[in-house]
Amino acid sequence: MSTKILIVEDDIITSMNLAVGLKKNGYPLIQSSTSGEHAIELAKIEHPDVIVLDIRLSGKLDGIETATNINSFCEPYLIFTSGYL
Numbered sequence: 681m682s683t684k685i686l687i688v689e690d691d692i693i694t695s696m697n698l699a700v701g702l703k704k705n706g707y708p709l710i711q712s713s714t715s716g717e718h719a720i721e722l723a724k725i726e727h728p729d730v731i732v733l734d735i736r737l738s739g740k741l742d743g744i745e746t747a748t749n750i751n752s753f754c755e756p757y758l759i760f761t762s763g764y765l
Contacts, residue, residue, distance in 0.1 A: 730759065
């Protein structure tokens with residue numbers, strides 16, 4: 681069984697770089713989303729094992745709010761990222 685990974689990143693280039701790096705390291709099943717709202721819908725369908733998500737997302741929900749919502753119906757490992765210091 682492969683590890684299901686969901687990338688939640690509103691910067692397309694960063695999302696693509698993460699996906700390429702994960703694929704090179706043997707993780708073939710990767711979904712991606714650019715908003716918290718879409719990520720929640722994907723998580724309801726896919727039940728990912730790991731979510732890599734940006735703390736600051738465009739849209740109504742930030743990464744922390746998105747993770748809190750997803751944790752109400754599944755418990756993936758969470759990896760938070762940010763381009764801000």
